[in-house]
Amino acid sequence: MSSADEYSDDEIDYYDEDDEGMLVDDDESASEMELDNFSEGASKKKIYEVDYESLSQAEVEKQMKSDVDSITSIFGVAEDVAPLLLRHFDWNKEKLIEKYMDNAATVSVAAGIAPPEKAPRRPAASGGRLHSSSQSSKESLIGPRRSSRRTASAATKSSKSKVLERVTPQVHNESFVCPICFDDTQTEFLSLVCDHKFCKSCWAAYIESKVKTEAESWIACMAEDCDVVAPDNFVKQVLTGDQRTWERFHELLVRHYVSHRPDLKYCPYPSCTYTVSCSITRASLATQVPIVTCGNSTTHKFCFGCNIDSDHRPVICAVAKMWLQKCHDDSETANWIKSNTKECSKCQSTIEKNGGCNHMTCKKCKYEFCWVCMGPWSEHGTSWYNCNRYDEKASKDARDAQSRSRASLERYLHYYNRWANHEQSKKLSVELYAKTEKKMEEMQMTSELSWIEVQFMKKAVDEVIKCRTTLMWTYGMAYYLESGNEKELYEDNQRDLERAVEDLSELIESPLDPEVIKTLRQKVTDRTVYVTKRNEIVLEDTARGFLEGRWAWNVPVAGLD
Template sequence: MASTGDNEEEYHSSPEEAEEGGGDDVDRMSFRSASNESDNDAGADDDCTYGDSDSNDDCTYGDSDSDDGLYDEYEEEGLEEVDDEGGILDEMRFTATQYAVLTMDELRARQEEHTARVADLIALPPALAAAVLRHFKWSAQGVWERWFSDERKVRNAVGLREDGSALSRAVNDATLTCYICFEVQGPGEMRSAGCAHFYCRGCWSGYVRTAVGDGVRCLSIRCPDMACSAAVVRDLVDDVADAKDAKRYGEFLVRSYVEESKRLRWCPAAGCDRAVEFDGEKCTVQLDAWCACGHGFCLACGEEAHRPVSCDTVRVWMEKNRSDSETAQWVLANTKHCPECRRPIEKNHGCMHMTCSPPCKHQFCWLCLGPWEKHDGGNFYNCNRYNEAWAEGKYTEEELRRSQAKVSVDRYLHYYERWAAHERSRQKALEDVAALGKDGSQREAVAAAFGVVETELDFLEEAFRQVAECRRMLRWTYAFGYNLDDPAKRDLFEDLQSQADKSLELLHECAEKDRKDLVAEAAGVRGAVADKYLEFRPKLSSLTAVARNHFENMARAFRDGLAEVEVDPAVAARRAAAVPPPLPKDDDDDHRFDDLRM
């Protein structure tokens, strides 16, 4: 979530962690932070699980003679077996009941409701109950177990009075001296945190302003008296602080409610201040949630939505993308070592005469790595001669290492390029959704071209939504494929991926190309494509349903560990007979990896 002030620190989940980040500013009034020694939350963590889909529809996995033949096959088999309900994907509709998207106002209301229930349970005012709840990471179960097992210990840890008092703030009833500014104040002019140490409003205001300026640690401040551990809570802050500081304190309290809770996560989209609440104690397995802003992310790991692959697969893949290991692999694959000093050299000119950089300055041939003096002046050299050892698979250690490094880079690029390409296609599909949706820039023109009212174009918007979701799912299968080592499962995986990809391309081409062709044909001739539109609409709706089922089947197969999917016998036989490619030789593709990482 965006920070609420220019002087805020990075948010920490505990006061101890925050205190490690730095000391207080000597120019400002110091404040005291609670130790907040947190006990482990009690209660078991309930795992969230996917439910089985009610639909038992299966798609045939096998080769088709042509794209049109694939559509005809679905048409002949009958579309009554295809789940064509509203929405994008069956499991997305199912899992939507497992979480709720909350606005800031709804979060505050939820927090107040949560606090009120606990306040009634332990007979404390809401402000003190909120301090107890935060100590237990906003877990009512933790409060229930620890409060009634050892109330005194909890009171000491939170900063409540041991005599059982439920006072969150107090007002002086006699004239007293403020021991910060040493001014005499009349009755009703001073406040305390429920203890015996009263201070004037001005000093309290400065104390709170200093605490709020240092970030979320303001939620753990104690009485300014060094010998007192009384907690400073929301009631006192609202009473003594100015409106700006009180507002920021309230924002930190909401942040704490979300970020320290096991059930809530902020939407990670830029500029979004909504949070998603999981319907359970804690989400520990992959579960995609979709915020009202349109961004999807996983409730378990916080990464972008990545169904059907696991959180571990995404973590490994993202670490691979962020690491610099591939740069080192590129150096190995696309450079050669100077035969004299062993420094890696990249060829950046056309001729084969290489000169190592100072102080080495060794001159050698790029092709055979032999000394250049044997190539100069018409002397004999063997760069043009075929090497029998290479033909027999005999490599030097350096040649083998470079070849293996090149294979590793090429394999990574294969999966990364497809992973990135599907994301670009997904973004384009989302642009089409916006353009063809309600109030979209193209909706009126397309409706006019087809000779229909705008409300009849919902099927077109739904098709592009399905395309975007399928692109996202297919994108993450390449991260899975990169880390898949089991040869038997790889055959199953690639067959599922191929069939899903084929149905997606048919859908996307129909929604994009066929639509544009019809609109272009109808330009200037109203009603000219009425018959073709009547064919286009059911075809696109059918392809939408077919793609949905293909991807649902793929998701179920991933969820089951690729254990119960049968590969078409012809596909298995073809792959079994495939000849592995030869060991790659050096070529002039140095630019590929640099372009990718830019």
């Protein structure tokens, strides 16, 4: 099957109507194929998704080169010159064009293309069509950036070449001694447009230290007080025979480019070289969560709008950041909750959680309870399941009995506890995958199902983990939501998803009964479809709420009025 449209709407309606009762019909409803369709029919952009493009390193370099080429042709400058100009202006083409038009000579000096005395005669200034007439115009336009760069390069230079004086350019090779190493056996000397000559091995050592130690691609001349910068070709020439440093230099150039382009962001996953291009604006971060995936791996998910390197939908960046900060600040108090063990509320024996499912059974007294709220499990299967909602009345009572701060801590712990629980379950996913794979092998042996046919188990685990991420963040958001109708509806959706996830989680973690593998397959598949759908509802409705300005907050949120 190829299209999501082939997924029968009737199936969804069936689950909608049957919402409060049992979720599963053993005999019919969704098949595996439909499950595939449901989760992969994502070709159309959803309300909670943003437009973006993943770029390989080569594609980024191509884009960078095309920026360079356009400046080369607009200014009519040498190919080596345009990259330095662009880098000096942090790849802001418009600003470069404006300033260069205004005063090409000043810009050329500031960009390290020419020493001051040569500036007016440099090809950068005179070779192009853009003749400068206002040489006297203010230097200040490039002032601040300049001075900070100077300090950095001055520090390295002073250690390297304190003795260095300006070298007279007309000295010939035979009688020339490198002013840094004074090694008279050196025969190869190189200089930038400033004519400050040094031997090739001094250049190489200098550039290598800049590139490798300082991660610097802006390489100024070694002569004291000289601000001329080495163009790429010069660096390449010096580094012949040192491919590694050259590659690192090149990588730094690309990094500089990506980090200064507001529409580009590196994939934050270790040693991934992909870049994502997304043109979301600052302002739209108040209503949208730009979660992107790099083209290298579907697991490389991150937020384009903030530094959180995971999918924090449905919560916008500002609220997500606030929540993480809160959890970080309060981690001392909350630490005990994170612990993997709890005591049975009946017999007090210690119980360890070893899977994602919240349905706990005490090994000693067989008491069944919910890991999160410690309430009896029997209440969780009924329609008045109420594990997700913080009981405002109970909290009021608590306030009466105890201090105010105690109540606010309890309120926080209510949300934190549920947040941390899903996080903990997610962390156990490695074990869950391993256990599931064993189960899948077992299924194959005890039934006539093929390896492909038992994949429904893995898909169920994938979905459970994905939905736990959503659930985690919904608690972070709920903490800051002002109580009222909207919050109640939000929590209804949250509860429905949570219940669906826990149901599915319990099902896939229960021991395998070879007698009922066929029914199990149907059940798991159906519940997975249902969970997927509940997750969509939470993501879509929350996203819509942001766009409609429906959410009210109990604290001021940065970027929102």
